[in-house]
Amino acid sequence: MRPTDHVNHERITSSSDIDGFCAVAQDACLPKQHCTIANMSTKQFKSKKAWRPARIFNLIAGVRDLKKRNLFRGYVAKDSVAPSDMETIRHGNSPHDSVIAGAILKGPDGISYRQNQSAKKTSADLFVMTGFPAMDWRNEVCYTAGYINSVGQSALDVLRAIKPLVKLETIETATALGILHGLSKTYGASNFLSYKLAYLRSSRNLSTTEMSVVSQIEDEICHRDNAGLHFSALENLSSKISLFVVAQRRISGLISKVNGDFRRALSLSNFIPTPLNEDDVAGFLLRATESCLVDTVYATITIFNLADELPLIRHEFVTRLSSEFLRELLDLIEFASDPFDERIVTDFYRAQDDCSDSSLDIYRVSSAFLERPALAVYRNKLDRVIGIRLLAEIVGESSFTSAEPCDDKAVLLASTGTKLNESVPVKLDSFYRTYLFLRFIGNRANLLTLSKDEVRSIFENTVGLESLLTEEEMRTLYVTALPENKGLVAVLALALFRKKSIDPDIDFEFRSDFISHVMAEHNGSILDFINYLLGDSPQVANYIVGSLDEVTLEKMYMLVGNASQASQIRCDILKAVGQRLNRIEYFIEADAITTRAKVSGLQKYFDSSRMYVDSISMKKWLDSNPTMSTEQYRSLYPRIEAQMSAIEVSSDGEKNLLIIHVNDQDEYLISQIAKDAFEQFCLNTEFGIESYLGRRIRHNTLDGVMMDTVDAVLRKPEYAVYMTNPTMRRTVEAWTVSYKAIVDRLRREHLQFKATNSLFKATFDLSDAATQANLRQLRSTLRSTGASELLNDMVIAFCWKQITPQLENAARFIRTNLLGEANASIDKAFFGHHGSADAQLKAELHEAVNVVFKKVADWFQVPQTGFISATGRELCEIIRIDLNLHGSVHFSGNAVDAKYTGISVHRLYDCLAVLLQNAAKHSAQNSAITLDISCRHAPGTALDLVTVEIATKVAEGNYEISKQRILAAIASEEAGVDMVTEGYSGIKKIKFITRASEGFHTVVCDANDSTNELKLSFRIHAEVANDVTGAAV
């Protein structure tokens, strides 16, 4: 309790039944000086008992319940009390005793008065949860009245401080800020002040000078120590912030902390700034009394303004409040009862959100003017329908009974702009129609009166239904719809449901209904259905498009036969809706789908070729680097044949017996050749698996693919907003760190040939049955083919067989063990219930992790045999899709669409992947990448000399560092080891690849210091594809 609250108090209560001790209480009020001396004495003698003035003991004497009276005596001796003590004191009182409890607990020198509390309340003091539950409404009213009466004059002063701010919209800004500044100086922080200030900030374009006054006010309320209080008011008022989104965000952060009582947290309570019903009055008042006197008085005014809605509450207050306070309060309300002034919603306010509805603007602004009866009534009416649904997850659907159902279908379907019979002059718009519709469905029978076109019209002309309708209501909508409406309603409900819920069972049901409707009404054509909706309900079609992504379309099992069809339908829908709504982003998405479809074959080929071995280079290498075993085998080979063809006579003289002496000398040699070759197959830095693991998986790709998939979920607009919630941000950050650790471990430990936990090894065990079988097959093939020239081809084929179990094992490990670990990390990080949006985020992360681990697991397979042909543009597209590289690429050059084949396609792919990733990573924001691919034909060959140049502008701050790093990489010696390491080795990899191809590296960097543009280029000979090679996959 602030000292300002307890000075000059005149009386405790006005109720007749406690008049007997009022006079005593007044007499007992000690001068301030006395208090100080007494407190000093307490300190001097180090007594554990708190000092209280006689007035407090006189109040206690008025408590009728003897046990409670003793309890009070015990507690007043304490220095401070815990919330549980407060609960004990407040619990089980009669209304009479509750009045006294209000005075003893909240009044001057009362039990909850804190000795060392600063004179004024700060934002941090207010922005806390209430620590104990509310009583029944009658006792809470009495308690509040006891508190107000106990501070006497201070309460009257608060009424007088509120009065000049009643018509804030008419006051010149500097004056208004001056009044608020004065209020902050006297009373410090209050939710009331915060709302008035938020109103000015969101309704007017404040000058620098005016903003400096705002800063001074913020200093007075110690805003910087706890910004939550003022931000709560701003987010409720500002038209720039979506109320639906911000409500979800707050629910997500607080649902697990308030235990179903939204009044416990100020930022939740602010979404419903008027009491919903008598039961809610208790929590509403407790929230105010636990905040400060200003908010307590303001809450009382609000309740008086809702006299028609809460007559019993008003009556109880009238009975309990001091007559003087009551008189001044009624005077204030009279003063605030002027007709509605339209200036309350300013042009500046409206300009912040052009699409906002006028009824929504008034709804939001009214929260700063609840001392005005008309606005309090309007706000309360909508709070009972809209406000409560914003917090539906916390309050539960049983609370929806606060509003009367509306059966007036004519008003619901009236044209936009129709005048309404409201306490403020609003006209029918989408927001108000939403309010009417939510009341309309309160009576299920009403749904039976709606025709198909009326259903469509309502969905077309309402807002935020996905946030406001509960899952149960969506189900009800569907179940109650007329048979002829059922299909359409099911589809609409599905669209809404998918934006809100994560229950896959309900999702399945809605999908089934969608399928039935489209099959019955639109001959199984989803596009036909969308076109039907686009006819006169484009917004409804837009709703549905949002829910019909490719994944969902694939799950329309009876309508969609394969993945290509799902992509095509999505593409067609996007184009149709994009054209109707003139939305360019839909066309962009459609084009991306088309591009992806075009290169899907190529993408599949490269996805299956990540674990690659350049067999041509390996064969060359084996030919030019024969081992001793190979040499011996080749020299032995003719003798093996000769011995096998010899014919002998048996020792017992029997004729015509053919005996073959099998020479098994080759067994050892073949094993040794295979062993040596397998080591090169795995570890050779130019052509081996380790090299491709380095360039196609470990080097950025693995991190990029695995992190970007989950980042894409976290980047979604609907989730991005949760990151502003510190708890959620910490949870997500903690999970991201643990997830990254799993990815790092996969890259550093498992996908290596030398690490302890490696999934791969370059050696083999001759006692292993599978290895023995592979070797047997190699020997037998070599013997049957009868030529040592094919030795190296056979050995390479053997190596693929030998590595296959390792690849399968790696795929299995990633798909099961590591995926299980990643899923467990999500469950651990997001443990507990944090609201439906958080659960949705968790479910999407599970989904994303499942998808990406399976995708990565699929990389570990034996590549497709043969070569594919591809153009430079196609290679760029698959790299961009794989790595989710955003931003545009401008293509140029005479060879952009020239097709190449053979190993040159792999080399081009590897080099382009590095350069595109680097360009995307370092280019300045919104800066396009230009890619020039030109060629010169090498006469007399099937080869082109292809020159690739990639240029991009680098952000000014990074330009010099990037340039020096690239130049250093080009100048440094590249080695085979660069192919198997990550980090700053991308350019060295291109140098290595071009050197392997051309005999020398061809990487060049041009830097334009005046434009901050860096251009990297390389040259390589590439095999031109003709019709035959192009089809030779």
Next chain:
Amino acid sequence: MNRVLLVEDEVHKREEMKQCVLEVYGFEPEIVDGVRGAVVKVMEEDYDIIILDMALPTFGESADDKIKGHDQAQGGVEVLRALNAVKKKTKIVIVTQYPDFYIGNTKVKLKQAPKVVSDKYKQDVIGAVLYHYKSKSTLQRIMSILRSHG
């Protein structure tokens, strides 16, 4: 025992399951390798036993465009939903590589699967087996379940 449907996308696992069915019943099961194929099959045909994997691609390798489609971590549950939707009660053997899976966003231990699935989707889950690669005991367990419902 006349008709067995095997819903499995992984080649090795599928081959082993197929051999189990062949050994126990003397005939090969019908095979589908994606969620869509399985959903369509169970809605159109009646099976005595369905051997069901949980994590499945939507279409599988056998799709006519050869694109597997999106992976569904709980794809097997879609098949159970489809059975429930058409009011068919079938004997189900769940064979999965994961010790737990999610039903309605709630983690379910494989051991609890028979009860949870039976209650929720009205199916007769006769076994839930944690599959281990090339494990004889896994295969014996599956065959034992199949035999006991021969």
